[in-house]
Structures are given as C-alpha cells and as structure tokens.
Amino acid sequence: MPDVEMKPAEAKAKTTEEKEKKVEEPRPTPVAEIKNNVALIQRAVSTLEPRFTHRVLRTLTALRKRIDDAVLRNAIESIHTKDSSLKQSLLSWLPSAPTSTDQSMEVDASAQSSTPELVPEAEMYIRLLIINHLLSSEDTHEKALELANETVEKMQALNRRSMDAIAAKIWFAVDRAYEEAGELSDARPLFLAAQRTASLRHDDEAQAALINCLLRSYISYNLYDQADKLVSKTTFPPSASNAQFARYHYYLGRIRVVQLNYTEAHTNLQQAIRRAPPAKTAPGFYQSVHKYFVVTELLMGDIPDRTLFRHVVLEKALRAYFDIVKAVRTGSLAQFQTTLSKHAAQFEEDNTYTLIIRLRQNVIKTGIRRLSLSYSRISLRDICVKLNLDSEEDAEYIVGKAIRDGVIEGRIVHEKGWMECGTQKSGYGPEVSEVFGRRIAFCLDLHNQSVKAMRYPLNAHRKELAAAEGAREREKELAKEIQDGDLDDEDMGGEF
Numbered sequence: 108m109p110d111v112e113m114k115p116a117e118a119k120a121k122t123t124e125e126k127e128k129k130v131e132e133p134r135p136t137p138v139a140e141i142k143n144n145v146a147l148i149q150r151a152v153s154t155l156e157p158r159f160t161h162r163v164l165r166t167l168t169a170l171r172k173r174i175d176d177a178v179l180r181n182a183i184e185s186i187h188t189k190d191s192s193l194k195q196s197l198l199s200w201l202p203s204a205p206t207s208t209d210q211s212m213e214v215d216a217s218a219q220s221s222t223p224e225l226v227p228e229a230e231m232y233i234r235l236l237i238i239n240h241l242l243s244s245e246d247t248h249e250k251a252l253e254l255a256n257e258t259v260e261k262m263q264a265l266n267r268r269s270m271d272a273i274a275a276k277i278w279f280a281v282d283r284a285y286e287e288a289g290e291l292s293d294a295r296p297l298f299l300a301a302q303r304t305a306s307l308r309h310d311d312e313a314q315a316a317l318i319n320c321l322l323r324s325y326i327s328y329n330l331y332d333q334a335d336k337l338v339s340k341t342t343f344p345p346s347a348s349n350a351q352f353a354r355y356h357y358y359l360g361r362i363r364v365v366q367l368n369y370t371e372a373h374t375n376l377q378q379a380i381r382r383a384p385p386a387k388t389a390p391g392f393y394q395s396v397h398k399y400f401v402v403t404e405l406l407m408g409d410i411p412d413r414t415l416f417r418h419v420v421l422e423k424a425l426r427a428y429f430d431i432v433k434a435v436r437t438g439s440l441a442q443f444q445t446t447l448s449k450h451a452a453q454f455e456e457d458n459t460y461t462l463i464i465r466l467r468q469n470v471i472k473t474g475i476r477r478l479s480l481s482y483s484r485i486s487l488r489d490i491c492v493k494l495n496l497d498s499e500e501d502a503e504y505i506v507g508k509a510i511r512d513g514v515i516e517g518r519i520v521h522e523k524g525w526m527e528c529g530t531q532k533s534g535y536g537p538e539v540s541e542v543f544g545r546r547i548a549f550c551l552d553l554h555n556q557s558v559k560a561m562r563y564p565l566n567a568h569r570k571e572l573a574a575a576e577g578a579r580e581r582e583k584e585l586a587k588e589i590q591d592g593d594l595d596d597e598d599m600g601g602e603f
Contacts, residue, residue, distance in 0.1 A: 137173045140166070141182040141236070145229045152226045152269050160272045163232065167276065168388070171239045176202050179237060186225065186233075193230065200237050200254055227265050231273045234258045238280045248287045255284040259297070268310075275312040275351075282320040291324050298324070302341075311344035315351040318343060322358040331365050338362065345559075353382040357396050364399060364462060369407045376400045386420040394424040395457075401428045402462045405469060410436050427453050435466055438474030440494055443467065471496075471505055479515040479528040486525040499524070 135143070144163040151159035180201050187194035234254065241251035259281060262274055278301065285294040298321050305314040318341055325334035343355055356379035363372035379396050386393045397415070404411050416422060416429045427450035434443035447454075447463060454460040474494045478485055490502045506526055509515050517528040 137170065137178045138182045138185065140170060141174075141178075141233075142186060144170075145186055145225065145232065148229050148232055148273075149226055152228055155269070157269070157272060160228070160269075164272060164276060167235075167239075171236065171243075174236060174240055176240075179233075179240060183233065186229075193225075197230075197233060197237070200241070200250065227267060228270050228273055231258065231262060231270060231277060235273065235277055235280060238277075238284065242280070242283055242287060245287075248284070252284045252288045252290075255281040259301075263301075268308075271310050271312050274310075275316040278313060278316045278320060282323065286323075286327075291327055295321065295324050306341075311346045312348070312351075315344050315347035315355070319351060319354045319358065322355070322362075326358060326361055331362055334358070334362050335366070349382045350384065353379045353384075353392070353396075356382065357392070357399075360396075360399060360403070364403050364406070369403055373400070373403045373407060376403060386418070390420045393420055397421055397425060398428060398457055398459060399462075401425065401432065402459050402466075405432065405435050405466055406462065408469065408472075431463060431466065435470050435473060438470055438472075438477050438494075440467070440470050440474065440496075443470045472509055475506060475509050476515055479517060479526075482528060484525055484527050487519075488524070490526070 144166065147159045147163050151157060151163075180198065183194060183197050183201075187197075235258075238251050238254055238258065241247040241254065255277075258277060262270065262277060278298075282291075282294065282298070285291045298317050302314060302317040302321065304310075305317060318337070321337055322334050325331070325337065338359060343352075347355075356375040360372045360375035360379060363369075363375060376396055376399055380393075380400065383389060383392055383396065401411050401415070411432060416425050416432075427446075430446045430450065431443070434446050443466070451460065454463055471494060475490070478490065478493065487499045487502045487506070490496070490506065491499055494502070496502050496505070503519060503521075506515075506517075506519060510517055510519070515528065517526055519526050
C-alpha cells in the first residue's frame with residue numbers, strides 16, 4: 108500500500124520537473140531562428156501550404172528587433188554554404204565580416220555542406236530582413252531604398268504565387284524606404300501599377316498592402332480627395348489580415364473625419380482599434396488611432412470615457428487631448444483657447460490641429476446648453492460675458508443656430524434682448540430606435556465575421572456523410588431481413 112500511495116506523488120513530481128524544464132528551455136538565437144524560418148518557407152513551397160509562410164511572417168516583428176550586421180552575415184553564410192553570385196550579392200549590402208569569425212564559419216559550412224538549393228521565396232525573405240535592418244539606421248536609408256528597388260524588380264520578374272505573402276511585406280518595406288528617404292510621392296506610380304497587377308491576379312495580400320500604402324501616401328500630402336476616389340474605385344479584399352484591415356480602417360477614418368462624416372469616421376476608427384495588435388505590441392499605432400478617436404468623439408458631441416486616459420500606453424500620449432476634453436466638457440471658451448495654444452505644437456505634429464479648431468463651436472454649444480439648464484431666461488449680454496464672446500450679435504447668431512440644430516429648446520426675444528429657455532426633449536423617440544438599430548446591425552455583422560474567420564478541419568463533412576450512409580444501409584438490411592422473416596424472436600429482443 109505505501110508504494111501504491113507514493114506513485115501519484117512521484118508522477119506529480121515528474122510532471123512539475125518536466126514543466127520546469129520546458130520553461131527553462133533557452134530561446135533560439137536569431138541565426139537559428141532565421142535558418143528555421145528558411146526551412147519552413149522551403150517546406151511551404153514544396154508542399155503548397157501557405158500557412159508555413161504565414162507562421163514565418165508572424166515572427167518578423169520580434170525578429171527584426173534582434174538582428175544586426177553580424178547576425179544577418181552569419182545567417183547568410185550558414186544558409187548559402189557554397190560561394191555563389193546570390194550569396195555575394197546578399198553579403199554586398201552588409202559590412203565586411205571581421206577576421207575573428209572565419210574559423211566558426213568554416214565549421215558551419217562543413218557541417219551543412221549538403222544544404223539543398225534555396226527557393227526564390229527564401230531569398231526574398233532574407234532581402235526583407237536586410238531592408239528592415241537598413242531602415243533602422245539613418246545612415247543606411249539610401250542603401251535600403253536601392254535594395255528595395257532591386258528586390259521589387261526581381262520579385263516582379265519571378266512572378267510566383269507562392270511568394271504573395273512575402274511580397275505583401277516587401278511592399279510595406281518599400282513604402283517605408285521611400286518615406287524615410289523623403290521620396291514617398293515618387294513611389295506612387297510604382298504602387299498604382301503594382302496594385303492593378305495584383306487585382307488582376309487576385310493577389311489579395313499584396314492588393315491590401317498596396318491600397319494601404321497608397322492611402323498613406325495620399326494622406327501624408329493631404330490629398331484627401333484622391334484618397335477618397337481610390338477608396339471608391341477599389342474593393343478592399345475581405346480575406347486580408349487583421350493588421351491590414353486595422354490600417355485600412357484607420358486611413359478611412361482619417362478621410363471621413365476631414366470630410367465632416369463623423370459617424371462613419373467613428374465607426375472606422377472603432378474597427379481599427381478592435382482589429383489592431385495589442386497595445387504593447389504596436390504602441391505607436393494604438394496611440395495614433397486613439398488620438399483621432401478622441402477628437403472624433405468630441406466632434407460628434409460625445410465625451411470620451413475617463414478610463415481611456417488612464418491606460419498605461421495612452422496616459423502620456425493623450426495628456427494634451429485630456430486637457431481639450433476637460434475644456435469642451437466645461438464649455439469654457441477661455442480654457443479651450445489656452446489649452447489649444449499650449450499644445451499647438453503637438454497637435455500640428457499629430458495632424459489634428461485643424462480638427463481641434465472645429466471644436467470651438469462644440470465648446471460654445473456646451474456652454475449654451477449648461478446656461479439653458481441653469482436659467483429659464485438670460486440676456487444675450489450675460490451670454491457674451493459668460494462665454495467670452497465678442498458681441499451680442501455673435502451671441503444671438505450662435506444661440507439661434509443652437510435652437511435650430513436642436514441643441515437646446517427655447518426662443519430669442521429680440522425686443523427685450525434675452526433668451527427664454529424651454530423644457531428639454533425626452534430621451535425617447537425615433538432617434539433611440541435608430542441607435543438600437545445600429546447596435547443590432549453591428550452585432551450581426553460581428554457574428555458573421557466571426558463565423559467566416561473560423562477554421563474547420565478539411566473533409567470533416569465526408570465522415571458524417573459516410574456514417575449516415577452506413578446507418579441507412581444497415582436500416583435497409585434490417586428491414587429486408589424482417590420482410591423475409593429471417594429474424595426470430597430472440598434476435599428481435601425476447602418477447603416481441
């Protein structure tokens with residue numbers, strides 16, 4: 108009995124030791140990770156399974172932060188064991204190797220002398236790593252642009268469908284290379300021609316990346332009309348990744364908010380936030396989307412939730428916007444002008460200065476709404492004093508527009524120079540049903556997208572069909588035996 112009782116404890120101890128060993132497994136070196144990724148790409152090409160390529164590209168963000176000149180050089184020399192023109196062309200974009208690593212490279216070459224020839228997709232992947240590495244330093248931006256142009260020419264000459272996923276990443280790297288070199292507008296004809304080619308070949312991944320690159324180029328030069336025409340003339344592929352969808356909704360939200368379409372802009376920015384990577388994975392994108400999201404909510408007449416400004420990633424980035432929210436909420440025009448002049452440099456850097464200037468009318472409307480709740484009758488002169496307006500004529504115009512827009516209920520008495528405030532509207536009516544209708548439509552759309560995103564095992568329905576056919580055949584055999592009288596009472600279950 109004691110031995111039997113000790114077995115579960117020993118099993119638990121073994122399982123805990125195995126877990127500790129698994130936890131303590133060292134992380135592979137960047138060179139080993141690159142070699143494993145190249146092997147996965149070759150497997151994807153040989154088996155026609157693009158999921159292996161997507162698995163490699165998912166590690167790109169974390170891997171490019173760990174690579175340097177030595178890592179890329181060692182990876183290329185360990186993958187290309189024999190001297191060739193391809194190996195020399197890849198190494199030419201990197202600084203020359205120090206003499207101390209020659210011996211270790213000879214060991215690696217002898218150990219992997221039987222390495223098979225690389226597929227073109229693996230070469231494009233290594234070129235992508237080199238471009239991202241060159242873009243990390245300001246001194247090598249021109250070199251990165253040269254390599255990007257050479258890679259695009261070679262990629263278009265190969266024209267392989269198994270290269271589509273890597274090509275989408277390469278196009279984004281090309282866009283960054285042109286932007287860092289200050290020649291983003293020069294890349295527009297190249298992107299337009301590539302987008303037409305991708306749409307004809309039904310290359311959804313490259314098409315999504317190129318549409319986002321074009322929208323980024325147009326918005327960077329404030330060409331919102333051309334960006335809107337591009338959106339109306341193209342169809343964003345529904346099979347694109349969440350990252351591409353997040354960028355597309357972000358650019359679409361920026362276009363709509365400039366066009367005064369705040370409701371649609373709010374919806375697009377909300378979708379960008381939901382589809383974006385985690386906040387700590389892509390903090391820059393997360394902060395940029397929320398800046399426009401806060402401004403759009405203010406332009407719609409809503410006040411953002413206070414918990415949004417307490418987020419770890421957003422607290423420091425949205426500090427200026429929090430001051431603007433406080434000024435709009437209190438309806439103080441003087442506080443709004445002070446905050447605007449204080450943070451004008453940051454708003455211009457974020458390209459939100461022109462949008463925040465539009466909030467002046469919202470601040471005045473908020474102040475008028477607060478006055479209408481506090482007073483049943485107030486003179487236009489007092490409104491000028493409380494809202495810091497220039498004249499009574501401005502106050503009369505603003506109050507009249509607020510009454511016409513339904514912000515407040517009341518009327519202006521011109522003879523006596525005051526505003527009489529009426530009762531507020533009820534919170535029920537057709538507007539509430541429209542809001543509920545939009546929420547229901549959003550939930551149904553979210554459900555449909557979730558069902559489309561689900562993955563099902565291949566040929567699973569065939570097993571169910573085979574089982575159903577077998578059951579039908581057994582029923583037919585049983586019915587035939589009963590009809591022929593081959594079954595006796597014992598076979599039928601006793602006293603039948």
